[in-house]
Amino acid sequence: MAAPLTLLLLVAVTVRAALFRSSLSELISERVEVVSPLTAWKRVIEGLALLDLGVSPYSGDVFHETPLTIYLFHFLVDYAEVTFMLADVITAVALYMAVKDYNKQVFRKQKFALEADRYPLDCLELIRSPKEMYYIPLKVAMFYLLNPFTILSCVAKSTCGLNNAIIALFILSTIKGNVLLSAIFLSLATYQSIYPLTLCAPALLYLMQRQYIPVNFRRASFWWFIVQYAFMYLGSLFVIICLSFFLLGSWDYLPSVYGFILSVPDLTPNIGLFWYFFAEMFEHFRLFFLCVFQINVFFYTIPLSIKLKEHPVFLIFMQLAVISIFKSYPTVGDISLYMAFLPVWSHLHRFLRNIFLVSCVLLACSALFPVLWHLWIYAGSANSNFYYAITLLFNVAQILLVSDYFYAFLRREHHLTYGLYLKRKDGSEATLVLK
């Protein structure tokens, strides 16, 4: 499998390099769908220029990257294109290896369950075979590298690519079972943007499953493991934050980075729900709705963890999706990360209900974003409502996609327990509903 992967990497790098050299790169780095005030490359350059002028980059409101990012780009600013291509390659390879390992475990669990006769007889067609699972890792890497969203994000030099790389490395280290590395990468991801904090729960569940620790509140081993992981996570987070303090000598970056992510002062349009909502918010209710929207991102962690405690990798996928949809400054780079996981659930296709509608809406919205932006900002013949409407549609489509996959996953699990062809009391074919 190394050869096809190498070929894929070569193709991806070529496409990106070609776009870097063309005139489109300037155009793409200005698109609001691809870059946000948190991730724009122009702002990184501005921060470095402010540092050269002797002014702290956090004294203004233009620069919102973490100090480690400044430090990294202080040395790498001349090799920025290579850095971002390398980040994409790292993400793809990490996801490839992670999914390969995960597939092995899925297959092994399935084998044990089959031997223990846990599946009803008529659902044998739901059992997965190694042959169908063979190309899934390559498809995951391909879905990530050749996704137009990822390519746009890379060509725009949005630092979202670096965030994705760190999260991919976190997923890889979690799936390989390395507790320390998992904690370190998770703390790096949380340090960059606060939202990956919710990935703690699936990581804990997976690592406990792997170490055969039962997920039971009454067991001491459960709590002991949580304490260990929390210690490693919080310790590395503390080290990173103190390191950032010593880099620039002040705590200015805390309100500039984390205060900015949480309080959303910059209302630059993007593909998310926050900007227009807070542009039109009554001042009296601003704080209330800000809290509601931010809690909304973290709120689904516990219920999803309870429901999906046997399937932590699907939980990671769900959490990534919830973060990408409901975070304060989303970009298409965030979307491409969770979309890369879709081939892993390709066996659910027979239970998906809305996939045609969702894919049509996503394609249409992706095409309409630049059109309506141009009409609003340049032509002046539309107003902000047009762009906002497409934002709403886009997010509804994403929500439908995620809930559709969740439905399909749960339904397959139900069939694996109760059988595929269910009959009603009078013997006729039954329909399943959620009640």
Next chain:
Amino acid sequence: EANAVIIPQCSHIPPGRRGCLMETTVSPNKEELVIRPLHSGDIYTSFQFRTLWETDFTRENKVSHYRLFPKSLGQVISKFSVRELHISFTQGYWRTMQWGQPYLPSPPGAELWVWFQDSLTDVDGTWKELTNVLSGIFCASLNFIDSTNTVQPSASFKPLGIGNVTDHQIVCTENLTPWKKLLPCGSKAGLAVLLKSEKLFHSSFHSQAVHIRPVCKDDQCKTTSWELRQTLNVVFDLHNSGQGKNEWSLFKMFSRTLTEACPVASSSKIYIDITDNSQGEQFELSPATPLLSQAVVLGDRRTFSVYDLTQQITFGTICNVLKLPVTYSAHAGDMLRPLLHAERYVAGYGLQTGEIHTLMYNNHPYRSFPVLLLDSVPWYLRLYIHTLTVTSKGKDNKPSYIHYQPSKDRVRPHLLEMLVQLPPNSVTEVTLQFERALLKWTEYTPDPNHGFYVGSSVISSLVPSIVAMDTNNSRERPLFSSFFPSKEESSYFVRVYTEPLLVNLPTPDFSMPYNVICLTCTVVAVGYGSLYNLLTRSFQIEEPSPGLAKRIANIIRKMRGVPPL
């Protein structure tokens, strides 16, 4: 206001009870009017009124003896520990290329610069109170000055001060009346009689200003007194109100005549600039006057005809009769081109990004000189300092000093100060890219599609002059040439203001707050609802529900205790 006419004869007033106005070598109260016909055919008139006030705040805490100094301003100085204050209200833009340099430059709109005493600790609170009080005194909406449009430059304005150039203010009669009230004679006697609002505001350029600063009484500067200068600069348009014949008189310009001199004024003069009329070919003054005066103004030696209003003889002859027939000069190129000139404009299209271009012209044939450029840009135009380029004659010209303070959203504006060396006979272009922010719907002005004003940039410089300057400081000099002292004998201080910019920002739809809140919350609820369903419900086999009749029968059967159908 204690504007009573008191003849200063200090020797008869016992000291100790109130402050004593000492006899000084410089007259306490002067007023003058300078009329200068411009090459473009307009007439530039500049009024200056100066009042001196002897008082020392360190010795007496409560000052009650204001004499000719307006009490409202005196109280402002003492209460807010003000060291120096400059406030100006301007309507119109000074066209340097057509009109030359003004005696006192001022940007369009309102501008307020204040220097506080060193003993003041809470600058921000005092600044806010001061702007509110001045807003009341001058009937101007200066109370919109707050931290979001105030800057503290490090180099441009010496002495160091805190300043603000507000956005577009319409200057009107309500601002002129309180300004006139501050004059010792009000608008009842002296030159202030000519200040009638209809004619003054029907002009191409109108600027009124108040400057308060401490001045030295003697050469050793052991004691200081407060000087209040009120200036009014107006440029009348010949073609606008000419009636065929190019003949001007005081009555035609101001629709008022001079009735009497101000009794408290020690000096009240009218100066007419006749430098371009040395042979009498352009215009002819009637009545003629034998008094002539020469002064070096803005690096140029000018000759003036003087009419002294304190002499009764003058009064008798010029009352209603001062005529100034002016023929329109066909060759405007004769005018001495201003050595320093600046323009500014916004480039780019669309509502996302833009570029500010500032052009500075150095018209000196062989000397280059440094200029200090001060730019204060509001926070909603996010400047990118790494895109700053300064080019002269097509080549890169790196500024020797840059002080940049980036803006903080909704707290303070950008401040950019640069020291640029302008090569001789060249145009220097400074470009800076910016991004336009989307504001909250309550932060827009009532007419958001009009755009937002960006205050003028200030370009200050010591310009080498073509004519050597007279260094004799102690003589009495006309007010308009003594405002900015300059130490070098061959250069003079110039401050140029550029045009204000009008920039459009993208706007949200103002009619939609409730709709937007509902729609966005609906989308969040769709997400919540789908996930809630999937989390709390489980799959069950659906039994077909029986028909309505059967269901009612089943209910009755349940009540009877009989098994259902």
